[in-house]
Amino acid sequence: MAWLGWSLGLLALLGGVAAFLYWQLIIAEGAYLGRRVVTWLYDASAHAYDNIKAFQPTYEEMLLARPLRQKLALSGFTDPLVLDVATGTARLPYGLFRYTQYPGRVIGLDLSRKMLVEALPKCQPWADRLTFIWQDASELPFPDDIFDAVACLEALEFMPDPDRVLRELARVLRPGGILLTTNRIGKTARWMPGRTHSAQALEEKLQALEMEMIRIRPWQVDYEMVWAIKPGVRRAVGLRALDEVLRCPRCHAPVSRDGDRYGCEQGHAFAVSAEGILEMASVRQEA
Ligand SMILES: C[S@@+](CC[C@H](N)C(=O)[O-])C[C@H]1O[C@@H](n2cnc3c(N)ncnc32)[C@H](O)[C@@H]1O
Numbered sequence: 001m002a003w004l005g006w007s008l009g010l011l012a013l014l015g016g017v018a019a020f021l022y023w024q025l026i027i028a029e030g031a032y033l034g035r036r037v038v039t040w041l042y043d044a045s046a047h048a049y050d051n052i053k054a055f056q057p058t059y060e061e062m063l064l065a066r067p068l069r070q071k072l073a074l075s076g077f078t079d080p081l082v083l084d085v086a087t088g089t090a091r092l093p094y095g096l097f098r099y100t101q102y103p104g105r106v107i108g109l110d111l112s113r114k115m116l117v118e119a120l121p122k123c124q125p126w127a128d129r130l131t132f133i134w135q136d137a138s139e140l141p142f143p144d145d146i147f148d149a150v151a152c153l154e155a156l157e158f159m160p161d162p163d164r165v166l167r168e169l170a171r172v173l174r175p176g177g178i179l180l181t182t183n184r185i186g187k188t189a190r191w192m193p194g195r196t197h198s199a200q201a202l203e204e205k206l207q208a209l210e211m212e213m214i215r216i217r218p219w220q221v222d223y224e225m226v227w228a229i230k231p232g233v234r235r236a237v238g239l240r241a242l243d244e245v246l247r248c249p250r251c252h253a254p255v256s257r258d259g260d261r262y263g264c265e266q267g268h269a270f271a272v273s274a275e276g277i278l279e280m281a282s283v284r285q286e287a
Pocket of ligand 1: 087089092111155
């Protein structure tokens, strides 16, 4: 009967390993295993992402793109500059341009290069006003107080340090600017301790960042939608050239373009890929 005991033990062990992997890779999407694993998982699933999510155009228009467009218009931002952090396959930029006659410019930033490659063809009609940057969200390559709106949807919980990313989102938002993010809820949220919050805890974090008019609303099964405003006087400054808003991801100095590369005066350089993606995640020191 010893073999029965061994077999049951082995089965229990395999079941435990399978449950652990399911938790780490499927529910938490690699969040506790580091940004390389998260990125690897998104790279691997990038091609299937839109099909898996099955976004409904009506909901994307009514619940996401139009509310942001209306808030930008009400705030007097006529040619807005919007940053979408962890843009993925460009859900938000696509929605803004496709459904709202959005007149401004959008920068979409993500650490999965393959997600950005998937985003490119569907956003081709608006390529002159949409830029994709391959870069980590915890080091946003922009000066303070620059964007009229900053979004980060369904992504904070996958970051190694979500609080740091929240601080970065608030930093680059201009006074009077609009923050739009999400709060993971539902059954799976409790399996991500340290990465998810109660609505009240998130509100307190945003208050600590001096954000105002914080509104946390039901949105999807797994996410609440979070709106807030950075206090200060609204000042619409219109469209800005990309070079004006970019900073070196290493040293934060201004950068300038020279052909298919950008560089700063400290000698840090990064390429613009053939598809047009700014590859800041692979910045290098030039001689
Ligand atoms: C669930 S997807 C959300 C994508 C998009 N915002 C949406 O709503 O469809 C999460 C995204 O976060 C990105 N991401 C995860 N960690 C990141 C990091 N440290 N920096 C930038 N992007 C990151 C992933 O590559 C992925 O595209």
